[in-house]
Amino acid sequence: MDHTALSLIELGAVFFALGVLGRLAGKIGMSPIPLYLLGGLAFGQGGLVPLPDIGGFTHLASEIGVVLLLLLLGLEYSAAELFTGLKRSWMAGLLDIVLNAAPGAAVALLLGWGPIGAIVMAGVTYISSSGIIAKVLGDLGRLGNRETPVVLSILVFEDLAMALYLPILTALLGGVSFFGGLEAVGISLLVITVVLVIALRYGRYVSAIVDSDDREVFLLKVLGAALLVAGLASAMQVSAAVGAFLLGIAVSGSTAHNATRLLEPLRDLFAAVFFVVFGLNTSPASIPPVLGWAVLLAVVTTLTKVATGWWAARRQGVGKLGRARAGAALVARGEFSIVIAGLAVSAGAVVGELAALATAYVLLMAVFGPITARVVEPLARGLQRRRGHGHEPATSSVS
């Protein structure tokens, strides 16, 4: 069999297997991300069936996957929403960073992965999965709940923090000096400010450039613009993903809605490849040694996210049950933790164990998050009832 034929067969088999896994995930009502990672682990080096012939395609496809993930994240928000979200949630957002980045950084330092490893792991444990959380909130019928805007504005804050964090991380991974790092931070702050101002003032012009009534033309223009901007950003040492995110923010209104609808299936395809490639590059044998740390991180960061949500919801005058729901909703981690770990691993600046720990951690959190969001209410009610039991006779005698 010639090389092309073999590549097509392997690629077809991978996509088909992912489709089956995705269906399975849908049936049991969980995110497909952990299953894609498991799929990657199974196909990759040291896994069950190594697939060497599709490296060329999957490498570029996974890059495009990251660009599309961030582009669609940017399209979700308008600049105005980002500003109001930021104003409402900056205190909760800061608490979120402190509580949830610290455990990851601490574990990385304990394992001797150095300051860069600490910054990478801090990002991995900090960033919630807005994709998983938005879906879970919709599925559970909580969009009308009073704590939901609190949860969403924390997610907005996290996404903005990502826009700042990723370019800094890319600069650090590139091995620049302390001052080089400061310069990178300065540049990225400047670029983000400029883009936000453009998006707020002149967003409709950006939209007009990519907009078209013809689906085909529109798809080519919007995808072309995303890859161009991502490539240019990457050449300027700002991460490609951030470029795409900022382009997404600048595109607004109906253009953004149409672009989201058009690009969603593409994102799902390429992002799935990205997760698989991440799994492919991780040897399953490297996971058991770090599993203990992953479990510890999972437990600690579940508690810290719940605490963040609880505190933020209390500030908005939400009751105890609502606070518990807000906290539990934030627990899921997923695509962006893997994006961060992926950036670090592909730059070769961190040890291979970091990928294994990040994989194991995201596997746990992407499954654990939605489950926590679901069970928190019956659990909290049960606790409340048990605690309220002693008071019951008193209240009934009054009535």
Added chain:
Amino acid sequence: MNVEVTPLPGIGVRKDFATRHGRRIGVVTHRDGQIELIVSKSDDPDACLASLPLTADEAGALANLLGAPQLVAQLTEEHREVPGINTKQLPIKPNSPFDGRTLGDTAMRTRTGVSVVAVMRAGQVHPSPVPDFTFTAGDVLVAVGTSEGLEGALKILKNG
């Protein structure tokens, strides 16, 4: 009424208000236009008992069901300043002689001086019905006139 408008970043907008009994009622409008009716729980005002997705038609029908009595109240309010003029809702009962006949057939205006300003049917308001508007049982006529005229109109609709 104090309607609270809350942006839901990435999802849409929530608009709701608190009722006198402490429940919240409102809608979540998704960015793709999908509308959800939300009603809060009684024991946990932060959570929702129901969040019902509605099509545009369904939302319109519900708005009419709720809005029709409002129309009468508004008309009554408007005529309060004019002494001797009243607004009244007149039902077409299943045994009414005008079930299946037109507004013109009642000769309402010539016989009593009463004007029919609207007809409510199945939650919809049909404003300013013309003389060949055909009534059916269950319709409610919104009529304006003197109190004697309105009494007379009620009798006509009942007995012909």
